[in-house]
Amino acid sequence: MRRASLTLRLSMMFVCAVVAVLVVAGFTFDAFSRQHFKTLDRQALTEKLESIRQIMDGEAGSAESSEVVLQLQALLGAHQELSASITTKQGKTIFATPNAVQHPPAYSSDPKEDMWEWTVGGHMYRGMQAQVRLVNETEPLTAWLSLDITSHLHFVETLRWWLVIGLAISALVSAALGWLVARSGLKPVAQVTQVAASMSAGSLKERIPMEEVPRELESLVSSFNAMLSRLEESFVRLSNFSADIAHELRTPISNLRTHTEVILAKKRAPEVYEENLYSNLEDLNRLSSIIDGMLFLAKSDNGLVLPAKEKIELRAVVEKLFEYYQLLADDTGVKLQVSGRGAVYGDGTMLDRMVSNLLSNAIRHTPPCSVIHVRIEPGEGVVNLSVKNPGEDIPQQHLPRLFDRFYRVDPARREGKSINAGLGLAIVKSLAEAHYGTVGCASSEGFTTFRISLPAWES
Structure with missing residues (x-):
């Protein structure tokens, strides 16, 4: 199955975020709208009940029954969605508006709510009741007010549909905008891909400019x-x-x-x-x-040279190799000297080869009747082994490349007349790095020194 592109993923995430925000906003707006209408309905019903109470008590007009009825009709008759009825304790209706609705007994017996909702004939109502007393009458009466809220519900329902339509349109627009934004924002990635796809042996010098990269x-x-x-x-x-x-x-x-x-x-x-x-x-x-x-x-380049971790005394390695190279050194009157001691982690065979290459290189480039000095110096966590021989200085521009393969300082010696192939110092570097060590060379004032630093043996 083919995986979705990063542009598509970012677009979908953008759309999901926008839709989530709009859905939360829509539900919140819907809840606030319903609560707002409910608060207005409660306020209207409470005010009307208070007015009915004042009329019934005679505080707002005449105390005559006929006058009370006229005042109630004037108060309630102008509201088409508002209906009222006043009943006695025995259930007898003493006043009712023409559009009065029947109140379910289940609601009238519930003392926990001050406003109830019910449905009659496909219409939704909200109602409140209150105990009132007619002037000069001791028996309390029950006043019922009902408000037809069907138009409110239709408005909320219409608003909800518009929110759904707006949500769908916003999702589509957000998807398009998200795709454009993601595509524009991922242009540097496309540039990296283009450069990577165009890479070849002849175009390795190309680089991606950093100026416009986010x-x-x-x-x-x-x-x-x-x-x-x-x-x-x-x-x-x-x-x-x-x-x-x-x-x-x-x-x-x-x-x-x-x-x-x-x-x-x-x-x-x-x-x-x-x-x-x-x-x-x-x-x-x-x-x-x-x-x-x-x-x-x-x-060595592929990590297949794995030296053993043994305690190796470098002085013993050097002295053993001196015995081997002494005959070659005697032919030219070169003397071999060693000073210092130090033990390292390493492989005996590899260390023999490393020091042997340095000694062979030093003997080959040392003038007759000179001295090659090998110094072993412990340092901080390492042991330094240096091979110092007199001879012609190596130009500074050649020092960084001495450990490259087949590299020779003297171009005249590149025609292969010597048994030396130019790999000895490269092998020394590989062996040192296999032992987690370093190599270096310095040449000045008629002396050339090759230095190897290896991890010291910690007893």
């Missing part, structure tokens, strides 16, 4: 623009990464093909074939190194 949608549009920025950055990095991969793989594969074609061009001695195989093995090792590094980085 305050309620600022967070949504800002998040969407930030997402586009991240996508653009990721796409650029992916494109560069793909180009770098092709560039790095091209050289060893080209070497392998060229060597093989040359060797197969004519018959050669076994020693030549053996020399060519050794050369091919070097290129194959380089390809294997690149592929291994790419696979590891791909796993």
Whole structure:
């Protein structure tokens, strides 16, 4: 089942709100109208009963019976909707208007109401009664007044129908206005949808302008623009990464093909074939190194590199690696030194690889007869490991990109003549982030320092 659009939902909510308000207003107006007419009827009947009492007591005219009748006729005869009757205790009628109606006994015996309502012959009446005394008479009489309120009810009924018709018209108009208001208010959402639908690899630079965006949608549009920025950055990095991969793989594969074609061009001695195989093995090792590094980085990007949480003494890791790299360092007269101690949460194998990459990088770029110093310094909740080596300063514009994949400071070294594929520092960064750590580099005054910060072991 297809879901309703947001415009339709807002329109329906607007219509429901308007209809609810009109219904409450209609019921309230209807109740006030009925109460208003009832109050007017009570006031009219009370005033007439008081006038009848004054006439019967002789306060408003003559005390003669004939005069009393004439005064009552003058008081009540001019009102077509008003009828009256005066009866004795025995039920004898001593005065009645021509349009007098019969009063049901059930109403006359109810002492709790001062005004009653009943229906006779399709007409609705309201009535009141009072005890009166004729002058010079001791026996009390009962005066009944009835008011035909049928015209009032017809008016209220007509008013009610007009309210219903007005409610229906208002609902239709509100639906149209609600749709227009919702459609106009949701234009920024439609703009976001349009931009999202038009997104492609060549249009990631587009952004939604914030000037005309309502305050309620600022967070949504800002998040969407930030997402586009991240996508653009990721796409650029992916494109560069793909180009770098092709560039790095091209050289060893080209070497392998060229060597093989040359060797197969004519018959050669076994020693030549053996020399060519050794050369091919070097290129194959380089390809294997690149592929291994790419696979590891791909796993890291997808959160598949999960280090163990063990207590690792960094000094022991460094000293173990010193034993491995000492022969390589001795070839160039480079000395390796370590100072400080610190324990971290981590995976031993991954930490070995991280520090090994930094040491290999430092030995490769350190002048002969120099010293590479590894310093371990505990900090606030972290342990800092720095590898400092002398050498040519790295230009400042290159420092932020040192940990990018296949990135090399020296463009002349991008033709793949070295076994180094430019993935070592990128792997260091991935391993550090897998351990919830950070990496950084500083280079000035003839020294380059790579620093890693890892969470400290808390005993």
